[in-house]
Amino acid sequence: MTSRVALIGKPLRRRHSQVMHDAAFAAAGIDARYELLELEPDAVEAAVTAVRGADWLGLQVTAPYKRLVAGLCDSVEPDAATIGAVNSVVRSDAGGLVGFNTDAPGFRAGVELAMDRPLAGANVVVAGAGGAAHAVVFACLSAGAREVTIGNRTVSSAAELAERFTRVGVGSLSAMALDDPAFIRAHRSADLAVNATTVGMIDAGTTMQVELLPTGATVFDLVYVPPETPLLRAARRRGLRAANGSEMLIQQAAIAFERWTAVGGMADVMRAAVAPLLADPDARA
Numbered sequence: 001m002t003s004r005v006a007l008i009g010k011p012l013r014r015r016h017s018q019v020m021h022d023a024a025f026a027a028a029g030i031d032a033r034y035e036l037l038e039l040e041p042d043a044v045e046a047a048v049t050a051v052r053g054a055d056w057l058g059l060q061v062t063a064p065y066k067r068l069v070a071g072l073c074d075s076v077e078p079d080a081a082t083i084g085a086v087n088s089v090v091r092s093d094a095g096g097l098v099g100f101n102t103d104a105p106g107f108r109a110g111v112e113l114a115m116d117r118p119l120a121g122a123n124v125v126v127a128g129a130g131g132a133a134h135a136v137v138f139a140c141l142s143a144g145a146r147e148v149t150i151g152n153r154t155v156s157s158a159a160e161l162a163e164r165f166t167r168v169g170v171g172s173l174s175a176m177a178l179d180d181p182a183f184i185r186a187h188r189s190a191d192l193a194v195n196a197t198t199v200g201m202i203d204a205g206t207t208m209q210v211e212l213l214p215t216g217a218t219v220f221d222l223v224y225v226p227p228e229t230p231l232l233r234a235a236r237r238r239g240l241r242a243a244n245g246s247e248m249l250i251q252q253a254a255i256a257f258e259r260w261t262a263v264g265g266m267a268d269v270m271r272a273a274v275a276p277l278l279a280d281p282d283a284r285a
């Protein structure tokens with residue numbers, strides 16, 4: 001019996017996850033396949049119910065169904081509940097569905113590689129307050145960051161994000177507008193600047209003040225299509241450490257794969273498999 005995993009969402013424009021997981025299944029000698037299920041809202045519940053069947057390992061979930069799928073799971077792990085986003089589901093042997101989040105640990109693994117140091121004790125500026133920013137801020141605080149300053153175009157969303165995480169970690173957390181003088185000032189003492197907005201992917205421009213960052217800072221852009229955003233170009237021009245979101249994508253995939261199969265150590269296989277897609281700025285399903 002071929003086991004199954006699926007990504008559900010609408011629209012599904014990218015096949016990076018499918019390529020990574022299918023390569024890992026092949027490398028691990030597991031008879032399984034990763035499917036892309038672009039579903040209408042009224043088809044989601046039946047699709048999730050089907051995952052209780054013995055041929056399923058689990059699911060990945062993307063916009064706009066993260067909240068809906070969380071409600072269809074039997075349980076949601078505490079980190080995913082705190083972040084407010086289930087992006088993966090594992091089927092237990094008894095057929096129960098457990099929702100979890102891979103973006104936060106994937107971000108942590110990817111960013112610590114890029115920084116070449118742990119997040120513990122770091123001062124971080126984060127642009128954005130959407131789904132990805134929730135995972136980023138949670139990861140920074142739970143890893144022991146000293147100071148996290150969130151800037152967002154819509155201030156109320158930044159404030160809601162900060163409110164959600166007031167009890168995570170021991171670091172200080174503040175939220176404001178992207179152009180608030182305090183957000184700009186926070187750049188001067190930042191060890192890490194993270195773009196967790198769609199700027200650079202959808203809209204042109206940058207969200208961070210690269211010229212204000214200290215020389216030892218790292219710039220991490222969650223965007224990975226295109227592979228080099230104006231933000232990363234500016235950081236590299238200044239000689240700062242700079243990385244796009246590809247390693248986060250790979251690390252979170254390896255984490256999900258291990259949860260489904262109990263086979264770890266697949267990041268290298270996944271990195272090699274997805275490299276051609278990541279090098280192609282127009283890579284779409």
Ligand code: NAP
Nearest residue numbers: 128129130131132133153154196197198203222245248249
């Ligand atoms: P989202 O929930 O839609 O949030 C979008 C964010 O971008 C919001 O903070 C929004 O601000 C901001 N934004 C959009 N246009 C802007 C503009 N012109 N100027 C300033 N801010 C703007 O999206 P998401 O799911 O968090 O994803 C954010 C990015 O992270 C995407 O590029 C996505 O591809 C990437 N991502 C990467 C990975 C990875 O593994 N590498 C994982 C997840 C996401 P407002 O609140 O003001 O609208």
